[in-house]
Amino acid sequence: MDFLSIKFFIFFFSAICIFYLSPLRYRISVVFPLLNLFFILTYVNNLSQLLPLVVFLGAGFIGIRLVETFANRVAFITSLSVILVIFVYLKKYAFVSFLPFISRSYLSVGLSYILFRMVQMLIDVYQKSIQERVSLVSFSNFCCNFLTFVSGPIQRYQDYKLQESSLGQKALTEREVFDSFSRMIHGLFKVVILSTLCMGYYKWFFSFMQDSTVNESSLVLCRKFILASFFCSLYLYFNFSGYMDIVISFGKILGFELPENFNRPFESRSFLEFWSRWHITLSEWFKFYLFNPFVLFLTDKWPNRKAVPYYGVLAYFFVFFIMGAWHGSSWVFLIYGLFLGAGMSINKLFDVLMRKYYSVQYKKIIEHGLSGLLGTALTFSYWSMGTSCCWLDLKDLVKLMIKFKIQGFLMSFLLGIFLWAGALWLVRGFKYIFGRGITSLNGNFYFSRTWLSFELFIVIGFWFYGFGGIPDFVYKAF
């Protein structure tokens, strides 16, 4: 079921009614699993298409049971390996293209997110962070929660379980309900309008870039490339964060507190900070279950105190390479992984060296407003260039590399810093002049409702206008 369809909104409001009108004791054990099942069934034409998902979930549940029962390394590694093998097989990754894949179509939506949840449960059960026995109902509700099924956010089982037990015990206040509706409509605005416009512009610049003749000046070409990259980044942000706004607000109305995935990422002053603000739950997952164990492993293996910060540099490269590669099944995403890994490790190395040799000056530089602006622009420019892996296939990327060479990319990067710094300066100026007024108007009952309903009106109008051109949720593919 498409989140941007009338069907989904009918489903959601029916779900609220059914959920709140049913007795408290049946909400989690009966109503919620049925709602999840109904939601998932809308993605398939016949039940056999669900079979791979059932096998995947079954393997995960059996694995968790095994680890709970035997609580040893063999059970853990065996279970983890089986889950990963099934996942790689079902996702049809390019590096295992020699395998005989299932030729019939099957449901692959949400597989990556289910993997994250199952692996997290498996590790936490193994490490005794999850003490109580995981029931089948809790497992299926957690893994197949219709709110987070398609693209997250990636919640921890422990957090979910806490909410499950207290679900429906506290009524939502009017303010909370209004805030949720407000966020939902803002989310729709982001997805339906802003992401559509940004997608249109990035494709526009991209087509210009493809049409570029050899004789075109390199500055013009760089400008096209960086603008296409910027709009692609903005498109990804509005699309994904808008989706999160919708999902989190829906969850809130049903009584779930889903974790935040974005915290104004384009205000990040460094690439390190960026990943604590962008796709937060994914970054946290990788931090908990890959980065920390990897650093611990290195520290255990080579216990040298002076080397520990440099282990972080190495770990960042490793983790972000994996994270980048996870984003797609084609080879170009390995380049994306290298790009992310290089960005994080260089940033970390710079941080380590500056703290070591210029500690006082570094602190002063960091706190200076201009360096903050520059850092933010540099981060955005770098990341946007990385996202070109999401809209160029390997062949086009190689062509671009040959055409641009190092100096071309460098020129685009510098141009990007200049452009984004200018844009930020304008936004900050606008906020400085109008920010207080807007905040006080938002506090007014009539103004806030009038504005929100106008936003909804515009969203519906644009929905008709952009028929067929409104992008689907970009992370649905994962």
Add this chain to the structure above:
Amino acid sequence: MKNILRQTGIIIAFFSFWYLLFLLLSYHLYPISKVIDNSRVGHSNHVRGDVLKGNIYLYDAPNILLGSWLSKHNTNRIIILGASNSVKMRAAIMQKILPDFSVNHATVRGSNVTQLRNVVDVFRMSSQGSLKRTIFIINLFCGTFINNKSSMGHVVWKNKNLTYFEAEGLRYGLYKLSNNTLEPTLDPHFMPLAVHLLRPFLLGEIILYDIKLYYDNFWLSLHPSKGSPQDSQGEEMKRASLVEWKNAYGDIREYMEAPEMDSFISLCKEIEQSGGSVVVVELPTPSWMHGINEYYKKYISKRQLYINKIETIPRVRYIDLATLLPPIPDADFVDSVHPTQEEAEVWEKAISQYVLSQRRFLGF
């Protein structure tokens, strides 16, 4: 639950305020008569060059798709069909010469035979299958016989085997595709009501279109070489035009094939069988194109075949406008096919006079 229902109610109430406000504005700024005769199409005088190609259907098609349900069915009707070189014709001019007809302007840019059929089907549906008391003026030129396959990206929408016109029909949810034909999803009696209910959102589209138009005009004023009438006779424009034809029409071997012509002839027959009449008008093109455009040459070599067949159908007339009018200088065209506003009005007057002279033959 109480709070959820209460807040939902408040937002719906505020939403209704905006909805009603825009509904009233739509009636004030864009009355029903304008929807039906599509007279705002005069804005498209500025269509030149490549800059205005995006979203053009958003503007024309809704007027026809939705407005047709509001048109008068119980009077004598004239429906003007054609492609972009007909959009400058104005319903009001023909209306003056033929006052006892209700004139509907239903030209859609980029129309080929498939899209002409789409428009005819919509008018047929909106008058319960009958086309009695209706004259279709079908403006043709060599571009009309472009097939869907070779015109990918021009007529066919997002490679989904839909014409842009069909895509427009689907996006409001008022139509569905059944056997490759648009069918209304609602009972025909409710269609006019649904069209009225959609008006606030259509108004938004028109405002957006106007904003885009002003932007494009501004852009053109900054880059006069991209589309000024002065260079319409220039060698560069001629070369660019031929390249554009090649891009849109594809392989010359696939152009003007028998199925397209047969489809056009059967369209005329269907209209006649549904009780309607047809005037097929061959629109003029600039003389410079005749010698160098291979598509035009092929068209001329095959044209007589379909004219012979068409002339055998009752209540169907064919005229070559170029023979009715004095020689048209190339300066009266803005590019390889589109006339200037003044020239389009001359054409329309000539067509109107022709219809007037042929009333009896056409069954009126």
